[in-house]
Amino acid sequence: MPTLPPPPDSSFASDNAAGVVPEVMEALAAANEGPALAYGDDPWTRAADAAMRDLFDVEVAVTWCWGGTGANVVALASVLQPWQAVIAPASAHIVVDEAGAPTRFTGASTLPVPAVDGKLTVEAVVPYLDWLGTEHHPQPRVLSISQTTESGTVYTVDEIAELAAFAHGHGLVVHVDGARIANAVAASG
Template structure:
């Protein structure tokens, strides 16, 4: 019953086989291989437009390097106050962007709102030398609360950003999971809604270690090969990244893996919310489930060996916050999560 993180899941067999097959090929180094070229072409197909795509090994690397391509050191990146780039990347975005400032924006359920974004922009007037200049907006998809931005929400936020001369980035570490819940196409959820660049995640969804930085505005990618090399993410045996991404995208594997994880999260959420004293914190929209649970129930879970994280947040409405004797927790499912794990946890909770 391991619901701690989708990072703990294994590698999809199709991707492992692709890595093994690419190991038997002597290919050009540093990403100049056919696997990486095919992966880039496939990403263009996925997004229905020609993109410039660069493969890296980690999500933090993808986010930090993508943002460093969008902004200058004296500019600010606006993001939710609990976004991964803000709270969980050890200052990497600021470091790779030469000291640029991350500005957290409040919002319920991990999502910043248009009004909050507008208000924050007023505190960073363009042309005022003593102030960090507006540089980029970064949206997490899915968010740190497991919620997703709908297409119309992204359209509105990107329109505000564009009017302010601000570029736009999407942290898509769980993009496949969010996409399935959105009901729209990858293009509609990104560049057609105004996104300039995206971190496209694969590692949490079945890859070994592979992410892509995707530029929808090709002019923004001009210096990225140097940024990636300087950042230590130009792998000498880059074909192993290309082989992973190619396998991930072939025949819709990335969507099938995410569909399994999302279905497991929905089942988990429904089963546990039927247990005495358990209530949902935010809607389950991807593969993360946030619940307020009686401490006695959590003790029984731990004794039985269940793995999960207690969670703290400023993004939960007061009426849904934990009361005395309760704790907010996060449970994450993956493409490997078995129904038996869910049913066992539900039984421990007294769910009917």
């Protein structure tokens, strides 16, 4: 039986594990007034889409999801085929905590990689690239990181840039589990 990494010393649950600030509660109460059309055809979804365009300063297509597991599955399913694989830290949420949902809904494999404090490095990923083009192995397609990691560490901009350049240089796409991204923003100043 495989040995799982030990649970972290601290809990870095996603931002939806805590109560909301009063401004969020007020916005929810305001949105609860009167009827609204479903499937994103409402003023609140349009406003949220516009906020994403403004934030990233580019036209974006947003798929709103309820919860982190659903968001990860939708994101991964959009770029994976069943013969492909996700490379992720062994302690990553998609490896340990999502009850196999990414594998179930994409058909793709997850390749857990040893990582110090939950952070992938280029050196740790390199051996999996030997699988590219080998028909007997799942084909690496996605490099997945968590920002902030499940251990509470934060990737620097330079670390993410290095991983992204490496991944893109080898035909991989980068997925970021952003359940704790607000913590990373706060920690980064």
